[in-house]
Each structure stands twice: as structure tokens, then as C-alpha cells.
Amino acid sequence: DGGITQSPKYLFRKEGQNVTLSCEQNLNHDAMYWYRQDPGQGLRLIYYSQIVNDFQKGDIAEGYSVSREKKESFPLTVTSAQKNPTAFYLCASSPRPRTGLNQPQHFGDGTRLSIL
Amino acid sequence: GENVEQHPSTLSVQEGDSAVIKCTYSDSASNYFPWYKQELGKRPQLIIDIRSNVGEKKDQRIAVTLNKTAKHFSLHITETQPEDSAVYFCAASKEGTGRRALTFGSGTRLQVQP
Numbered sequence: 001d002g003g004i005t006q007s008p009k010y011l012f013r014k015e016g017q018n019v020t021l022s023c024e025q026n027l028n029h030d031a032m033y034w035y036r037q038d039p040g041q042g043l044r045l046i047y048y049s050q051i052v053n054d055f056q057k058g059d060i061a062e063g064y065s066v067s068r069e070k071k072e073s074f075p076l077t078v079t080s081a082q083k084n085p086t087a088f089y090l091c092a093s094s095p096r097p098r099t100g101l102n103q104p105q106h107f108g109d110g111t112r113l114s115i116l
Numbered sequence: 117g118e119n120v121e122q123h124p125s126t127l128s129v130q131e132g133d134s135a136v137i138k139c140t141y142s143d144s145a146s147n148y149f150p151w152y153k154q155e156l157g158k159r160p161q162l163i164i165d166i167r168s169n170v171g172e173k174k175d176q177r178i179a180v181t182l183n184k185t186a187k188h189f190s191l192h193i194t195e196t197q198p199e200d201s202a203v204y205f206c207a208a209s210k211e212g213t214g215r216r217a218l219t220f221g222s223g224t225r226l227q228v229q230p
Contacts, residue, residue, distance in 0.1 A: 035220075043205065043220040104165060108159060109159050
């Protein structure tokens with residue numbers, strides 16, 4: 001979906017370095033998510049945010065941090081504490097549930113992170 | 117937490133044949149089940165979803181069935197075409213709760229042979 005923009009497309013991290021992945025959406029969605037995808041595996045949830053200034057840990061949050069200061073933006077920082085950061089990172093967003101029903105998540109094009 | 121298992125991991129069919137991918141979930145409270153298609157190097161795209169108040173949903177050549185009692189759901193693709201070749205992911209979540217994030221299966225690589 002053109003409404004979710006992830007940058008950069010490729011990113012290289014040096015030993016001991018923190019790097020930040022950008023995710024911006026212009027879909028006016030309330031919720032945003034970060035997933036990690038390893039080769040041959042499904043997507044695993046890192047962090048999610050259902051509203052501005054609030055976020056929750058997902059299943060594999062260790063070594064990552066996020067912020068949600070604006071509705072449109074949900075950057076992910078991969079810290080030096082994440083010892084195996086090489087993966088494909090996908091950002092997603094979804095609208096507020098309607099009458100309690102979840103709305104589909106829409107994904108960005110992803111950022112591929114590698115270690116130098 | 118929720119656990120979603122997906123089978124098979126790879127599936128090869130002849131063009132025109134049907135393909136079936138199966139998923140099981142562990143949390144009986146899960147009630148929303150989308151399916152995503154991901155082509156190589158691209159973003160996952162939603163192709164169909166089903167909620168627990170229905171047992172089957174169809175959209176042209178694609179259908180999804182849900183068995184709440186057995187906690188499994190399946191994707192059916194009929195009259196497969198080469199452009200159906202991709203990785204397919206099932207997922208589950210609970211609507212009406214704090215966590216709306218999806219738990220994904222490990223994916224099925226579908227190859228349609230022309």
C-alpha cells in the first residue's frame with residue numbers, strides 16, 4: 001500500500017551501533033506495528049502501538065525500542081543489545097476497530113537490515 | 117499466548133489444480149483469521165479474511181474455511197495460475213481485546229508449475 005512508507009530499503013549496522021528504521025503512514029490509522037521476518041519463517045511481533053504516546057511489547061521486544069510521538073510515525077530502533085539483528089523488518093498499520101471488529105493490517109515495503 | 121502452526125511449508129501444484137493450506141491455532145479466544153500473500157522481496161498483501169461467526173468465505177478463486185471446534189482454518193485456491201506462486205501466511209488475533217496484533221504461521225511457499 002502506498003500509504004505506508006518505510007525507509008531505508010537497505011540498512012547496514014556496525015558492531016555496537018544503534019540504528020533507526022523509519023515508518024510513516026498517511027492512512028490516518030490509529031494502530032501501528034513492527035514485525036521481524038527471518039528467512040523461511042513467519043512474521044514475529046516486536047512492538048505495537050494502538051494510540052499516540054502509547055506502545056506495548058510484542059513477542060520479541062528485547063534489543064529494540066520504539067516511540068509514537070505522532071500518529072503518522074512509529075520509528076523502530078535496533079540497539080546494540082540485539083545480537084542477531086539481520087532480518088527483514090516490516091511495519092504495518094490498521095484503522096480503529098469498527099464495532100469491536102479488527103480491521104485488516106496494511107504493510108510497508110520493508111527494510112532489510114544486515115550486519116557489516 | 118497464541119501459537120499458529122501452518123502446513124505444508126512448501127506446496128507444488130500443476131497449473132489448473134487446486135491448492136490447500138492448513139493452519140491450526142491454540143487460543144480458543146482468537147476470532148479473526150486473515151491470509152496474506154507475499155511475493156519475493158515484497159510486502160505481504162491481504163487476500164482474504166474470516167471471522168469466527170462464519171464457517172466459510174469465498175472470493176472468486178479463493179476460499180477460507182474455519183472450524184472453531186477443532187481450531188483450524190484452511191485456504192483453498194482453485195484453478196491455480198502461475199501468478200499464484202508466492203508465500204502464503206495465515207494469522208490469528210482476538211478482536212475486541214487490547215492486543216490486536218496478529219500471530220502469524222510460518223508460511224507456505226506455493227509453486228504453480230505451468
